[in-house]
Amino acid sequence: MKTNKLCIMRLSKYKSALYRLKSLGFVRIFSDNLADAVEVTSSQVRKDFSIFDISGNKRGGYKIDELIEKINTILGKDELQKVVIIGVGKLGSALMHYTGFEKEGIKIVAAFDIDALKFKHKDKTPVLPLAELPEFVRKNNIKIGIITVPATAAQQVVEIMLPAGIKGVLNFAPIQLRGNDDCQINNVNLEVELENLIYFVNVLIKTKGK
Amino acid sequence: MKTNKLCIMRLSKYKSALYRLKSLGFVRIFSDNLADAVEVTSSQVRKDFSIFDISGNKRGGYKIDELIEKINTILGKDELQKVVIIGVGKLGSALMHYTGFEKEGIKIVAAFDIDALKFKHKDKTPVLPLAELPEFVRKNNIKIGIITVPATAAQQVVEIMLPAGIKGVLNFAPIQLRGNDDCQINNVNLEVELENLIYFVNVLIKTKGK
DNA sequence: TTACTTTTGTGATATTATTCACAATATATA
DNA sequence: TATATATTGTGAATAATATCACAAAAGTAA
Numbered sequence: 002m003k004t005n006k007l008c009i010m011r012l013s014k015y016k017s018a019l020y021r022l023k024s025l026g027f028v029r030i031f032s033d034n035l036a037d038a039v040e041v042t043s044s045q046v047r048k049d050f051s052i053f054d055i056s057g058n059k060r061g062g063y064k065i066d067e068l069i070e071k072i073n074t075i076l077g078k079d080e081l082q083k084v085v086i087i088g089v090g091k092l093g094s095a096l097m098h099y100t101g102f103e104k105e106g107i108k109i110v111a112a113f114d115i116d117a118l119k120f121k122h123k124d125k126t127p128v129l130p131l132a133e134l135p136e137f138v139r140k141n142n143i144k145i146g147i148i149t150v151p152a153t154a155a156q157q158v159v160e161i162m163l164p165a166g167i168k169g170v171l172n173f174a175p176i177q178l179r180g181n182d183d184c185q186i187n188n189v190n191l192e193v194e195l196e197n198l199i200y201f202v203n204v205l206i207k208t209k210g211k
Numbered sequence: 212m213k214t215n216k217l218c219i220m221r222l223s224k225y226k227s228a229l230y231r232l233k234s235l236g237f238v239r240i241f242s243d244n245l246a247d248a249v250e251v252t253s254s255q256v257r258k259d260f261s262i263f264d265i266s267g268n269k270r271g272g273y274k275i276d277e278l279i280e281k282i283n284t285i286l287g288k289d290e291l292q293k294v295v296i297i298g299v300g301k302l303g304s305a306l307m308h309y310t311g312f313e314k315e316g317i318k319i320v321a322a323f324d325i326d327a328l329k330f331k332h333k334d335k336t337p338v339l340p341l342a343e344l345p346e347f348v349r350k351n352n353i354k355i356g357i358i359t360v361p362a363t364a365a366q367q368v369v370e371i372m373l374p375a376g377i378k379g380v381l382n383f384a385p386i387q388l389r390g391n392d393d394c395q396i397n398n399v400n401l402e403v404e405l406e407n408l409i410y411f412v413n414v415l416i417k418t419k420g421k
Numbered sequence: 422t423t424a425c426t427t428t429t430g431t432g433a434t435a436t437t438a439t440t441c442a443c444a445a446t447a448t449a450t451a
Numbered sequence: 452t453a454t455a456t457a458t459t460g461t462g463a464a465t466a467a468t469a470t471c472a473c474a475a476a477a478g479t480a481a
Contacts, residue, residue: 031427
């Protein structure tokens with residue numbers, strides 16, 4: 002089974018499109034429709050599915066419900082995923098209260114910071130001292146953490162998370178963090194995303210000018 | 212000149228690493244060092260540079276200042292980039308006040324919403340009615356917009372932005388938005404990023420178990 | 422039932438991206 | 452100055468990814 006990051010990203014996107022199509026009343030779907038929704042080719046869709054032995058019916062397409070279930074299984078979404086956030090700044094608290102995760106079975110169970118003014122031990126999603134992270138992570142069997150601290154603190158935070166048993170980090174600090182064999186780190190760099198967009202907009206404007 | 216999105220993303224990352232290395236006192240840099248900082252190979256770095264005719268000195272490496280300047284020119288960062296945000300929810304207001312953009316020459320000049328309770332005409336970064344977006348965009352020659360509205364509203368917002376003259380959209384709504392020849396849309400899907408991470412963490416845990 | 426049409430599933434092929442490998446050359450050293 | 456060494460720059464080779472194209476199967480219509 003040959004997979005790669007892009008392929009898994011597409012699976013997520015297929016799923017999200019499937020929920021939407023389902024809510025519009027569709028029961029079955031063709032690779033063509035999914036391809037449209039996610040802006041890929043229909044052979045890409047079928048190839049992705051074949052990698053994971055997802056099969057439909059020739060001429061009958063795929064049953065949406067089955068498809069969603071299979072994709073969820075592949076993505077490991079059978080059980081609720083508990084996630085912690087480190088860094089309760091603007092972005093951190095926005096993500097903390099972001100409602101989009103719950104429908105995907107992802108729950109932010111706690112946040113951590115070093116600023117005592119931000120501690121909220123009694124809240125539904127508590128904000129706790131960073132020093133308590135290792136114990137919390139072990140007790141609650143947390144695997145995933147989101148980093149939303151400033152770039153200068155990010156590597157230090159990783160050094161605390163790894164021995165605590167965190168296996169996956171989604172890093173929003175604008176610095177490329179290094180994972181290891183025991184921990185996967187994915188970086189989401191907002192500045193880079195915007196710069197990228199700016200580049201292609203400039204290309205667009207220049208080519209139009211011709 | 213053959214470019215692609217990944218290559219441009221790497222340029223941004225090189226630049227960010229260069230700022231860091233500069234602040235540590237470095238003046239010259241080798242492809243090796245940059246490769247380390249961004250987690251790519253040194254030939255990747257040199258290849259990327261050669262695509263844009265960036266050259267260093269054999270045995271002398273690259274001068275950091277020149278490199279930063281050249282990359283900024285390529286990325287179109289010669290002048291301040293004015294950006295608007297549509298959707299002043301949790302994520303929107305976090306991005307609105309996110310300080311990381313300014314050092315990259317990106318300025319959020321206004322935000323828009325449909326909820327009158329959110330309007331702040333007098334603020335430094337005003338929150339204005341969505342209806343005023345087209346006029347504002349034209350008057351201020353805005354090219355870039357960030358979408359942080361719910362998925363259900365995102366496509367409608369795009370339909371307002373395109374005729375107003377927006378050329379690039381960074382979309383945070385969890386739905387794949389479609390651009391056209393006149394407008395580039397890049398999607399950042401937080402749910403997808405997290406799901407992706409969860410997948411690879413599960414793979415990690417399974418393989419370790421063996 | 423039979424012929425026709427549509428859609429899947431997948432090897433073969435094409436395209437794109439990355440790494441290799443090494444000549445060219447700038448700098449350092451003796 | 453001559454020699455040794457490190458590093459770039461880039462074609463060639465390799466690897467990764469996506470598309471093509473078509474046989475096989477399943478539905479539809481007559």
